[in-house]
Amino acid sequence: MAGMVKGQSGGFVMTPHKVSICILLQVYAPSGQLSVPYPFDSISQHNRLGLFLIALTKSCDDILEPTLDEFLKLLKEFGVLYNWLTDHVTGRLSSLSSPDDLFTFFSELRGILAGLETSIIDDDQINLDPNSNLGMYLRRCMLAFNTLSFEGTCHLLTNIKTYCKEVFSPYEMSHLDDASNDPEAPLEYENMDLENIVLQNFTEELESRKRSNERVPFHNHSSKALFSLVEDITVSPGQKVKRNHRSQMQTQPPSVESSDVRTNWQIQGYMSEQADMIEKLGSSFPMSAFESVLKLLQKVAPELHRVHFLRYLNSLYHDDYSAALENLSRYFDYSAGMEGSDFVPPLSCMNNGRYEIALLTLGMTHFHFGHPKLALKVLTEAVRVCQMHSDDTCLAYTLTAICNLLSEVGISNITGIMGASDSHVSTSMSVQQQLFLLLRRTLKRADSLKLKRLVASNQLALAKFDLKHVQRPLLSFGPKASIQLRTSPTNVCKKLRLSSQLIHQFDNESSVVTIDGALSTSWLKNQRKPTTTLVFPPESGPESNRDTFYSWLQSSSVPGSVLQLVGSSYLVSATSWELYGSASLAQSNALLFANCFADSSSSADLALAYGKLIQHLAVYKGYKEAFAALKIAEAKFLSVSKSGILPVKLQLLHERALHRGHLKLAQQICDELGVLASSVTGVDMEIKTEASLRRARTLLAANQFSEAASVAHSLFCKCYKFNMHVENATVLLFLAEIHKRSGNGVLGIPYALASLSFCESFNLDLLRAAATLTLAELWLLLGPRHAKRALNLIHSAFPIILGQGGLELQSRAHIAEAKCYLSDSSISVSEDPDIVVDSLRQACEGLEALEYHEMAAEAYYLMAIVLDKSGQMEQREEAAARFKQHITALENPIKPEDPLVNLL
């Protein structure tokens, strides 16, 4: 702690690079010269040097300064008078051979500043205004030099010597050899500068990953993001020229730069940037490379405790539990929670430390690793400590964390964990009610503390809650007539809107809160902001259009965390529309997210959005397009196996295998999905239910009804236990389906009705339509007497099915309709075949896109019958042939030369 307090004063340190800038400054404004000084031919040349210098001085706070070699390259790109300037700079630098030379150099520099008292401004003379940009810079340099002790001057001198040496003997490879011989050994002290280590390790990691896993291709987007990470370190200021990074990395000789640590400010900036990067990229962040950088930093700056935090983050996202815990506790032991956290107002309580933040972080770590009970315990302690220290801000955050925990992890019973000490929830209520209360109180608290981000995220949490829960009145007495047991989509919508309002608040704010040194690097970043690659099929929108349209989103005035939050509100609304049954709105929200928030959101969220889009394609356009999209998406993620794309892929493959009748394959994929849902990496209830539902479906496809039913039953029980009612509607519908398939219509109807009522109270319109369709099919099973009733049901569901339903649902509806007509004795199909044939034809088209052999065969069979009745022999033959085709395909699931199979 003591080190940090000291840190702010010694911000500006003289380095060889700054000395070379000063040399250029001297060239730019030699004292007492006329308007165009010696080496320049024209005023414009002179001005260009000025601009170049301004760019250089502005980037002086960057984390790493360029080596002399890079600096000379920059000069070359600058172009004008390259040779002369290079010679001058190197000559001047190498002429500095004793401390006294440095003294004279800096006293000469004093001469080029126009004195404040000389009011006579001679137009012909070039003097630097001491208050101008360059003048200020020069003064800072001089001040920094003057405060140096003699030892400091000596160090500067040796640094300049090493700085120069590198240019004159750039290929001193012996050190590199030495280091690469023994990978265990820390790198040579001699080339102990960050960039080389990053570069070396990074290329190594890159190459090795490439070699080891051909199936995980490196695609532009992800690698670009990663490269830009490197870029932040290597690319020199003011440079906009695109370079081929990889070749550069390989050819670059190890630069032997003096390894003095930059200012506190710069490193803090660098670190917060890296922290953002880790959080964004998650597990695809190059772990070992960064770890070695951090270790080096720690060695070099032992008082910089934030390094521990970054090490914690790094191990957290690479699932290294013990290392994460170790680094976490180390960080908080050293920093006492006072350093680096964004939301810490520098208030009183300085002597006590803010260890409650440690608890909060520890709780979230446990949550991340899938230990909800431990997490809850820790968070309760955090609540208590917050109350003890009356740290309202942290309390608000902690409560939010608890809410997240409760809503995301299925905990059936929290009594005994939360304990009686927590006054925020009384234990008599159900978990859901407690959660609801907690959410509302947290929101209120955050609102009163004016924590905008927290308010937004709480609103998001409330929206999620409203989406899946029916609100019952908390009091069980009084008149009950007005109670409507339904979820309210308008509430959800309202809350989502409110949470995305956040961005306007930040947009309007003129004062931007930047933490630590973020600003010092952002100047450069804006200079060379890469034109962001468009995330999804390029044909979906003209790039330039989008860029101008949403450029305000990317303006640096909106902090990344806010963007991320707003992005997730779009993601949630995509999910909500999915549930409410508006496919198009869901798709457009997901698309919006993928396009506008790809840069700011985490890779996990992005994967989720891609997954949604891909599934949408699969359901509405068939597998061919879905797999094409999947390929694109896979390419964007560094490691598919760890991202959210993998479950999507497995789901697609499973669906397809079921449709084509490859039951063995389906079973295999199901098992893989089950592995994903295993508790090793934390319990994800969603994948868990998904996996068992798919297992039941596979069993059903194999006509093992009782097994399928028992799996579904246990799934229902689980969902009921964890209050997952939306999932329950699906499970009930599936049970009805099982009975339908087994030909037991009477038993199926109650399930279908139950599912219907669930759908109604949760406003699941699309699912409701599907349930209605199933109900109709069940009625139809009971005999032709019920055909009319079934037909009515189908027609009532038609608007939604045709409007929003996927191909399979539509086809099923068409087939069911045709069946109704066929079994209805009052309608003679032979007279008016078109009412049936048309819908059957549509069904056939859809099913062929889905490669759903079984149902396609059924459709063609029906078609053939109808055509036979109406006497259209030729077409009948055709339909019969197609029927046969599908049947053989179903019965002999030949191992086709299917490229998709080896995707697994």
Added chain:
Amino acid sequence: MGVNKQNCRNELRTAIQQLNDRCLYSASKWAAEQLVGIEQDPTKYPPSHTRLQRDSSSILRRFHCTDEITSTPIAGTSYVSTPVLEEDNGDVDSDLYVLAKSYFNCREYRRAAHVLSDQTGSKALFLKCYALYLAGEKRKEEETIELEGSLGESNTVNSEIVSIERDLAAVRKNGSIDSFGLYLYGLVLKAKGNENLARTILVESVNAYPWNWTAWLTLQSLCTTIDTLNGLKLHNHWMKDFFLASTYHELRMHNESLAKYDYLQSTFGSSNYIKAQIAKAQYSLRDFENVEVVFEELLRIDPYRIDDMDMYSNVLYAKECFSGLSYLAHQVFLTDKYRPESCCIIGNYYSLKGLHEKSVMYFKRALKLDKNYLSAWTLMGHEYVEMKNTPAAVDAYRRAVDINPCDYRAWYGLGQAYEMMGMPYYALHYFKKSVFLQPGDSRLWIAMAQCYERDEIRMHEEAIKCYRRAASCNDREAIALHRLAKLHSELGQNQEAAFYYKKDLERMEEEEREGPNMVEALLFLATYCRAQERYEEAEVYCTRLLDYNGPEKEKAKSLLQAVKLAQSGFP
């Protein structure tokens, strides 16, 4: 006996000269100490020769009851005899060498190295490189202070290392390197972080020339696990026993270490070094009585000794011996006040006096002198805890732990600090660490159990488990049994409660302690036995209770009546 004393003596005498010749002074100091430590035959030498050895027999008697047993199995091992080194004494070069050595003695290292720059003999080469190494170290220290910035930059390195390594690697390649060169090579490799090679080189060095104790110490610092230690291919020399004993201690295998030292004492009967080491091991085993005796002895023989005296001060502190501690502090202060040990002793003294600010000041001074001084960090943490400055305490403890992750005291201190801040659940993490490192220490288990018992978390089941562990490992203050009984009775597990109350009672009787715990135990047992209809036992407890005054007496009376009634009612 495994070691021939006379051989030993001769070897050491030659070694001391050779080490001195190469300016390896601390190794030579150590060797000389051991040389004097070999017990003389009292009949042959007049008493003046044994001035430094007197009275050692009394300690020997104390600790050598097991001597026969431990020494017999090892006595059979045959030691390799390492030929004593032949000196290369070129006449012309030796003048230069002497000059270089004089420079070296005056701490003009670079000058010394320069004089030897053209010399090729292995002795000259060693001294040259060694001088350069020390020059680099000195410069490094200076630079560390010069460059000390806001972030505590410590990237200063010994700039000579690279060139020394290059030279030595070349010499090693052509095979003309001697054991001293190997030692230096190992040292340099360790500084560079190339630990595996360093280990191999150092093993080569000590096998070729075993009397260089600093080489052994460097090797020891590279053996952090028992597996690495066992993996070393060391020749069987008696120096290896010293090495093993010391390394066992570092690896917290105190009993093995003690056995080794006991064995060594048969030869080096009056070595102060061994005595101090034995004390160290006993200190780790918390055998304070013996430690104190040893140190009193040591101070009598060698009154100006500062090494290891900080441990003695810890013992005096634990025994709350004000005058002894102040005397010791005064002594070391007069001898050399700028030794980290001295500062630490003074810090301990002030801490005992309750002057925590002053104490912290001295610990800080100790740390300024040696920032890796483990126990000073921990002790400073204790002081901060006393001063209720928990964040500073946490910081100090954490530094101790980062220097040596096996320091269970610091882990315990961290736990304590967090518990003080009302974060018992967080503190448990640290208590677990400390218990893991020192599972035989009942105090740690009790601390952890008390943490589990805290109102905030109330994890009584876990607390019971911890108390049970504490009770099973020699709980001196006898807290565990009582707490166990109480917790069980609170949880309504009367049978277990009765069991532990009984045990506690037996123990109190044994140690002849009285007090409220006794009354509580008697009362519970009386009630319990009555409920179990074991009337006779109940009667015994009740009558015992009658000896005490207070409300319990009345209760006992009524209980007694009820028991009598029950007995008569159902014959």
